Amino acid sequence: MFENIILSFKGILSHKVRSLLTMLGIIIGIAAIIAIVSTIKGTNEQIKNNLIGAGNNTVKIALYRGDGQMDLQYESVPEGVSVIPDEVKKQIKDSDKIKSVSLYRQRSYVDSLYYMNTALNGGSVLGIDEDYFDTTGYKIKSGKGFGKREFTGSVKTAIIDTTAATGLFGGDDPIGKIIDISGEPFKIIGVAVQNSKFEPVINNYEDYQLYNQENSSGQVFIPINSWSVIFKYDEPQNCIIQASDTDSMTKAGKEAVDILNGRLTVSEDSGIKYKSEDQLERAKSLQKLSDSTNTLVICIAGISLLVGGIGVMNIMLVSVTERTREIGLKKALGARKKIILGQFLTEAAVLTSIGGIIGIIAGIILAQLISKFADVPVAISGISIAVSVIFSMAVGIVFGLIPSVKAANLDPIDALRYE
């Protein structure tokens, strides 16, 4: 076996150009597959990192009617849904999959948000509890955060994020200014910014569209206790949890949802339920999308491998004819069919394996070039390399079979007499 491999190498080296041309189909096929798979994997990893890393393992839980999220700006609080008490929050937090929990209320696209005559159109107002900033990764950039006073009493103070600060005040310092939310004055005590780890990575317009469903033209945070000053006092809260790690996001979300749904006393046919919006799931469905579009491309590259295999078969047949005398001599010297068969099969497999290895190297280079010039992330996968090597070897064996059988079955006298 080992000697056959060495002999095959010698044979291949003695016909360098021919061997290279024979391998070309395999090289192109494998290179294409490696490049495509690397690009797919890179894109998938980017999606996953962006989405999951962006939230730092947070899962949002909101009230849904059917498939749509309920917007309490336009409808009243449904019967059977109540405010989530602190005990339930503690109960959720007790899960070992959940690192922190925050309850909050939210109005998106508030249209009555002013500083003097400047309106913040499309801004959101969030009534938050003391855990919200920790859970979602906000920190105070200037001014100060809410203190005990805000979370026990009903104080009209607000913290705005940097987007809202720019929208309302331009370059001016917002600290100490009074803004008007639905006719009520709130004093700004701080500006908050989200930790970069929590922010989605935005490379292009598609990313922006993808991740920006959350980002409005700015966020204004008020203490949850002050919510009823402007909005309905009995509004049920949304919940956001931070899972202990990325892999337990889905389970953590489900646990919290189960606890919250257990408290609902709505009728079955109302369709009102808490649902978690899991970034892991979202990443998976996005990955599926990119996978399915690329399966076709992989199939096309596979055809190139098939064509390459036929090329190998063709050259092997020529090689058998060329070496008819050699085969005859070996048979005369006592080589059995098995030996001749093994020799030619090994040669075909070595040939395509070398082609496969060259193809892998070419594929990696190609992937790097793609990532450099097309600005697409790539991740070389070890599995795809291993599969390529085995697959190219298999191509050699499958397509080398017909020529090898032909060689093994040559009649020694005909072979010896062949000129």
Added chain:
Amino acid sequence: MVIDLKEICKDYIQGKDAVPVLKDVNLSVDSGEYLAIMGPSGSGKSTLMNIIGCLDRQTSGTFIFDDSDISVCKDRELSEIRNKKIGFVFQNFNLLPRQSAVENVELPLLYAGVPKKERREMAKEALIKVGLEERMNFKPTQLSGGQKQRVAIARAMVNSPTLLLADEPTGALDTKSGEQVMEIFQNLNDEGVTIVMITHEKEIADHAKRIMYIRDGELSEYSGGETL
């Protein structure tokens, strides 16, 4: 007895007709004999040699080689007989061009499953016997015709076969190299190796102890007057 041919017939199918090439050939060769078979081209001597070499099968008749009935042997058994009991020497040497002299000599041992180290030792010894120990690692292209034929003889003898079968062994050689080859054959025969040699040269055939003549597929003892 090494070779025992009884009423061997061989037909070749040409189109729809069967052309007889060998007609009722009877031949027995004892151990240690040195036999030359002469005949003009087309006489059937190559076919006879292929049958004796277990490369071809007769159409009818029986062939006992070293106590085994060849006609009932399977392909695998024939390979083994060729490998272990017969050494072939061809007119055009038939060396593998990309392998060195010693690697060529090793080939039959490789097929016999001899371990690598032992193989190399045996091949070296065989080359020493034909006086080529200094050209062991030469490729066939670096050797003269006579040297190539000596490598081929070493290869034929490396497995210590019962029979050395030579097909026009001097046909492609000059007189001097041919004489050298004949000398080696003589030495081998003196050591007890059975030799069957096919040739159409009378001077070469004269080296053998016994000469047979084949014409139109019929084999007979050589009487001296036959035309070649």
